[in-house]
Amino acid sequence: MSEMEFEKATVDPAARAMMVKAKKIGYLTTFDRAKAQEPRCNFGNTGICCRICMQGPCRIIPKKPGANKGICGAQDYTIVARNTVRMIAGGAAAHSDHGRHIATTVLHVAEGKAKDYKITDSAKLLKVAERIGVATAGRQINEIAHDVATAALNDFGRLDDAPCTWIETTVTEGRKRKFKDTTIMPSSINGSIAELLHQTHIGVDSDPINIIFGGLKVSLGDLDGEYLATDLSDVLFGTPQPTVSEANLGVLDPEMVNICLHGHNPLLSQMVVDVAREMQDEAKAAGAKGLKLSGICCTGNEVLMRSGISIATNFATQELAIMTGLVDAVVVDVQCIMPSLRSLAECFHTKIITTMPISKIPGSYHFEFDEEHAAASAKAIIRLAIESYKQRDPNKISLSDQKNKVVAGFSMEALLDLFAAVNPENPISVLTDAIKAGEIKGVAVFAGCNNLKGTHNENHLEIAKRMAAADVFMVGTGCASQAYAMAGLLTGEAVEAYAGPGLKAFLKRIGVKADLKAELPLIFHMGSCVDNSRTISLLTLMANELGVDTPEVPFVASAPEPMSEKAVAIGSWFVSMGVPVHIGVIAPTTGSELVHGVVTRIAEDVFGGYFIMEPDYRKGTDKLLAALDDRAWKLRIRSEARAKYAASEAK
């Protein structure tokens, strides 16, 4: 790659510097591999390649008689719909399996097993118990935890057709009716995934609409799994509160033993964080000043939110953390971990440590996670990192001076505490009143990954800056939030630099009353991928306060650089929740006009939400702002009409 190509690959200066180093040592990074994949196959790009049976692949060539259908006769719309919903199934399986793992641990804690864990946030446990109908009065915490965890595990395999508990008890009444009327309310997360794989087997469902509805049902199972993962992670490890930290490759400290925590599941990573506090002396005995933990991807977000651990980098640049020569160990759990980390680690002293039975990388160290011995595993991992530190080669070190302050830790509870500083009686009205008054335009959620079809982090940053200037209140999760953290947008300084007058006044008003140790940031970091559930509780609270259903709330979502199947699942349930969802890539749905039309237009008629596919950040921002303007305008007109009607009725 040339200098100019580095600039096109990423907007992050720390990443560019490491890409130059990679070129010097002759290592091909993910950026080189993305380039080497061009040109992409157009059948795959548009979703009309079917590999569901071994007669395939069948590729649809519309104008070629015989090839305008698959060998079995499947039309383009069937193939595109099947391919799309199978991505949702993959995403839902990943998110919900993470949730199941957490719920099982809570159950074991309640049963007196898993002794390294405890119920940290019993207030949250009681709140969840009351919401889902588990009795609390006069009962021990462990009894309540047992019933809550059992209810969560029941959502995975319920055999009757009662709705999944977490969806049933968290969305608006209007959404519940909609999900039941359209037959997409799931009863069992695992059952709906299995049913969808059956539905999309050769020779089962060829109706694209029916297939899409099957996919939406699974996406709600995904939301259910995310929601219970968030709730029960808070119960186990504590509900996040505002915290100050740092982000980008400059957080790697040359004088410390550097351990990067990477993946998604906090069960082991939070244990590493807790155990590290007691092991600083072992690092000092090895000649370091101590242990320095930092995060990559959503495990990084989990430990940032709860323990203020710094962020090293996000998805696309995970290899470049190792390229600094400063990382002594990368501890990985599940999801979004590039297999290439291992081969790159061979060029350095870095140890790659896998921890989950379903997520191994050939040639890496494997410390199988076992909740009965979690603290012992965490200690062994840290000791290996300390040994690795002793082998660090000073000649291979490249320091980065890039790091930015981060203000994060905004669970829904923390956000409501901020609003309560202005209105303790009705905190959420602080946000909805500001929208009604036109001070802020609405709310945008930024979520999702990096996708090297575009420039790393560019869409994230450019869209957020433009939305800020247009007075949009913003929350973020996943690698989107990490992009903002790396670039300094999760700070009060960013408010000064980018917020429009309305947003600035709104944040200042809350900031002064809340009297936090740090200034409020431009974007509120709500957590990891599964913590998109927190954004749904924000949407639901807003809808209930405004007296409308979710499709009427000025609320949009954007995954400016989506990559994973999990992003497809999240985007799909946001659509069912009535939210316009921008994605910064063209999804492989264009091979069928019918399916593409359904997801980008017709979905709005049924659910109120729809996909906006726009890779250009300027146009993407304009479309998101137009969607917010439209909703804010309708909200005002409707409430004026209601007030007028009520006044004339009263006469």
Ligand code: SF4
């Ligand atoms: Fe071809 Fe039909 Fe098999 Fe798909 S399911 S690979 S379209 S024969």
Ligand code: MSK
């Ligand atoms: S880690 S799913 S790249 S957000 Fe959650 Fe980042 Fe996307 Fe993985």
